[in-house]
Amino acid sequence: MKVVVQKGLIRSGKIKTICEGLKKRILIIADDKVLSYAHLVTQEMNIPILTLKAQERLKTRKTKEKLENAMLTLRYDKETLLIGIGGGITTDICGFIAATYYRGIDFMLVPTTLLAMIDSAIGGKNGVNTLFGKNLIGTFYQPLYVFVDQEVLVTLPEKEKQNGMAEMMKYGLLFDEDILKMSLEKAIKRAIEIKMKIVEEDFRDVGKRQLLNFGHTIGHAVEKASNYKISHGQAIYFGMLVESFISYKLKFLSKTDFLKITALLPKKNKLRKITKENILEALKYDKKRKNNKVHCVLLKKIAKPLVVNAQYSHEIDEKIVQSALDEMLV
Amino acid sequence: MKVVVQKGLIRSGKIKTICEGLKKRILIIADDKVLSYAHLVTQEMNIPILTLKAQERLKTRKTKEKLENAMLTLRYDKETLLIGIGGGITTDICGFIAATYYRGIDFMLVPTTLLAMIDSAIGGKNGVNTLFGKNLIGTFYQPLYVFVDQEVLVTLPEKEKQNGMAEMMKYGLLFDEDILKMSLEKAIKRAIEIKMKIVEEDFRDVGKRQLLNFGHTIGHAVEKASNYKISHGQAIYFGMLVESFISYKLKFLSKTDFLKITALLPKKNKLRKITKENILEALKYDKKRKNNKVHCVLLKKIAKPLVVNAQYSHEIDEKIVQSALDEMLV
Numbered sequence: 001m002k003v004v005v006q007k008g009l010i011r012s013g014k015i016k017t018i019c020e021g022l023k024k025r026i027l028i029i030a031d032d033k034v035l036s037y038a039h040l041v042t043q044e045m046n047i048p049i050l051t052l053k054a055q056e057r058l059k060t061r062k063t064k065e066k067l068e069n070a071m072l073t074l075r076y077d078k079e080t081l082l083i084g085i086g087g088g089i090t091t092d093i094c095g096f097i098a099a100t101y102y103r104g105i106d107f108m109l110v111p112t113t114l115l116a117m118i119d120s121a122i123g124g125k126n127g128v129n130t131l132f133g134k135n136l137i138g139t140f141y142q143p144l145y146v147f148v149d150q151e152v153l154v155t156l157p158e159k160e161k162q163n164g165m166a167e168m169m170k171y172g173l174l175f176d177e178d179i180l181k182m183s184l185e186k187a188i189k190r191a192i193e194i195k196m197k198i199v200e201e202d203f204r205d206v207g208k209r210q211l212l213n214f215g216h217t218i219g220h221a222v223e224k225a226s227n228y229k230i231s232h233g234q235a236i237y238f239g240m241l242v243e244s245f246i247s248y249k250l251k252f253l254s255k256t257d258f259l260k261i262t263a264l265l266p267k268k269n270k271l272r273k274i275t276k277e278n279i280l281e282a283l284k285y286d287k288k289r290k291n292n293k294v295h296c297v298l299l300k301k302i303a304k305p306l307v308v309n310a311q312y313s314h315e316i317d318e319k320i321v322q323s324a325l326d327e328m329l330v
Numbered sequence: 331m332k333v334v335v336q337k338g339l340i341r342s343g344k345i346k347t348i349c350e351g352l353k354k355r356i357l358i359i360a361d362d363k364v365l366s367y368a369h370l371v372t373q374e375m376n377i378p379i380l381t382l383k384a385q386e387r388l389k390t391r392k393t394k395e396k397l398e399n400a401m402l403t404l405r406y407d408k409e410t411l412l413i414g415i416g417g418g419i420t421t422d423i424c425g426f427i428a429a430t431y432y433r434g435i436d437f438m439l440v441p442t443t444l445l446a447m448i449d450s451a452i453g454g455k456n457g458v459n460t461l462f463g464k465n466l467i468g469t470f471y472q473p474l475y476v477f478v479d480q481e482v483l484v485t486l487p488e489k490e491k492q493n494g495m496a497e498m499m500k501y502g503l504l505f506d507e508d509i510l511k512m513s514l515e516k517a518i519k520r521a522i523e524i525k526m527k528i529v530e531e532d533f534r535d536v537g538k539r540q541l542l543n544f545g546h547t548i549g550h551a552v553e554k555a556s557n558y559k560i561s562h563g564q565a566i567y568f569g570m571l572v573e574s575f576i577s578y579k580l581k582f583l584s585k586t587d588f589l590k591i592t593a594l595l596p597k598k599n600k601l602r603k604i605t606k607e608n609i610l611e612a613l614k615y616d617k618k619r620k621n622n623k624v625h626c627v628l629l630k631k632i633a634k635p636l637v638v639n640a641q642y643s644h645e646i647d648e649k650i651v652q653s654a655l656d657e658m659l660v
Contacts, residue, residue: 061395072462077619100430102617103457103468127433132402138433139469287432289407 001142003122003196005189009149010110015083016043018145024081024106027074029067029094031086034112037152038085041110048074054089056228059129061137064097071101078102084143087113087160088120088232092135095126099141108145112152114164114184115232118171118191121146123199123209133285134220148192150185162266163233166215170240171195173261174214177303180264210288210312211305214297215240217288218279218325222271225278230271237265242328246320247298252306260302276325283321288313294321331472333452333526335519339479340440345413346373348475354411354436357404359397359424361416364442367482368415371440378404384419386558389459391467394427401431408432414473417443417490418450418562422465425456429471438475442482444494445562448501448521451476453529453539463615464550478522480515492596493563496545496570501525503570503591504544507633510594540618540642541635544627545570547618548609548655552601555608560601567595568658576646576654577628582636590632606655613651618643624651 009015019026030038032051042049050070052063071080082105084094091109098107111121127138153161171191172180179190195212202209219239222230244261247253288295295313298306308314339345349356360368362381372379380400382393401410412435414424421439428437441451457468483491501521502510509520525542532539549569552560574591577583618625625643628636638644 061391065391068467069460069462072460072466072615075614075622077622078617079620096430100426100467100469102466103455103470125433130399130402132399136402136432137398137430139430140433284405285402287408290409292405292407 001122001124001144001146001196003146003148003192005148005150005192007150007185009147010037010040010152013043015041015108015110015147016045019081019083019108020045022081022106022144024079025076026081026083027071027076028083028085029090029097030084031090031112034086034152034155037110037112041083041085052086052090052093054086056089056129056134056223059089059093061128061130064093064128067093067097068101071097076101076105078105080105082107083110084108085110085112086116087111088116091116091121092126092138093128095124095141095143096128096138098143099126099139104141107143108147109143110147110149113156113160114153114188115160115167117148117150117188118164118195119167119212121148122192122195133224133282133287136285136287148188150188153184159231159233163231163236166233166236166240167191169264170212170214170236173240173244173264173299173302174211174297174305175303205310207310207312211297213288213313214299214305215243217283217286217294217296218242218321221279221282221286222274224282224285225274226271230274234271238271238328241265242324243296244299245328246296246316246324247300247306249320249324250298253299253301257299257302261299271329274329276322276329279325280318280322290315294318331454331474331476331526333476333478333522335478335480335522337480337515339477340367340370340482343373345371345438345440345477346375349411349413349438350375352411352436352474354409355406356411356413357401357406358413358415359420359427360414361420361442364416364482364485367440367442371413371415382416382420382423384416386419386459386464386553389419389423391458391460394423394458397423397427398431401427406431408435410435412437413440414438415440415442416446417441418446421446421451422456422468423458425454425471425473426458426468428473429456429469434471437473438477439473440477440479443486443490444483444518445490445497447478447480447518448494448525449497449542451478452522452525463554463612463617466615466617478518480518483514489561489563493561493566496563496566497521499594500542500544500566500570503574503594503629503632504541504627504635505633535640537640537642541627543618543643544629544635545573547613547616547624547626548572548651551609551612551616552604554612554615555604556601560604564601568601571595572654572658573626574629575658576626576650577630577636579650579654580628583629583631587629587632591629601659604659606652606659609655610648610652620645624648 127135248258457465578588
């Protein structure tokens, strides 16, 4: 996988040149909100564009099936190059389609949200949601290229930007405090570097990638419990808060560091209409669960995750989870 | 992937011992016709068994989704060991589920048809059908073990046995004429050896595996054109006949060898109610298609497939396909 980060990349025509070099039949699947970027990518090439509505509730096996059927109707075969353009929902669906269409076709991604640029589009994870939880069905499958053009962020809604910033903070809290002070442009590059390094190291040191789930055990459960009405960003901010609190309660993280993290997180972090019980129920279907127990990534310090016996994710007693939720939900 | 071939394996209790050694939560998905074998495998362990109706028209994304939802309802997580018991439809669906459930779980297969023993269960290909053709959606994903117990073949219907024999003949015509004269027991072992060798070599010599598609370009189209009413075996026998004829017409295969192949194929090989037009239409969605052209494996001799410039599958002019169908459908 190659990642090209360049401001103005989309209107430069470079993507078109790279795609045409592959001599495959090209198809675009784009979030209908960023159709104008899809047209810029195609640069007047005569390429079919399929659109989707990028909503968590539509990130389903059904939507995947509909898009596949549209591709089959257009007679795309094994020699297809699929380009996915959009945020994380789009890149996840496109990656999953590419992984299973004719048992695997070439694909590239043009992430158009901050979150997708630094997280969803990098590293080959894909998937769709089920009624039982997020991303429970999917595969690992690498794109040939990821094209990151920060210029598209000017049209990104503020809420979407927050989703990305939460993930950016995750990289900071896990690996590199400096990232929290950089310019957005530098922070994007640094975050992609970190994610790619972790994904690569994971091949030698299996499981390392789990570190990236910091904040996500609780975060995903909150998203699910809210029926995806709470944004990913807000859920992950809350997840990092709870999981930092658990790290502190279990005496891995100092109180100073815990308070520092609390201060770094956005103030307006109260979750309305979500109860502890909702979250605990959602946790029962968490993908990171092992032996039917909750597992979390924990912190030792800021920029230093806890690793015990080469384990990156740790079994947490349900009572600890309950009491952490009790304290943090107030 | 390990393949254990042993008569009486299922009732020996060995499968149970190997499975329990993995310390995972076990689930069985079995064709409802072989439920009794599933019970023998579990040996009174308290293991949930999900059943499916093994029919080509039900080998769909929908069936996969239903089984996944049943697994999610039973709270199976990443630490699941899935055992698939049945013929090729069952092993294909189970493999595909294993490949995408929580982005990949461990699985084992107990093939109960001759075809699944020597073909479907070996080599990691999986998939489901769509209205546009067979196995168009799927992945490559290896089982940990395949357990082959010839004892189950005593309950196999004659038609199912024919499906396996057609595939057995394919190995003979492609690689080893002797296989056509061996005892069934020896032929099964030899066929599995051949398939495993090809799959392994394919990692170094990408594309070699395509040889196994001999008879399948036309064969799959015939199955599809008949709406899967014609059996796989009959379709593949016809596919091998047509593709041998094309090999002969293009002057790669001698007339002597072509006539010898004709003599080896079952006599009752006429396809009723299928027209050339039906087959040509079905060929448009063939997975082995490249650049929108029909591709076939061809023979140079019996037990010697044609390889040109390291290509194992060859573009065939549509006119040649048409005239071969004209001659062979009579």
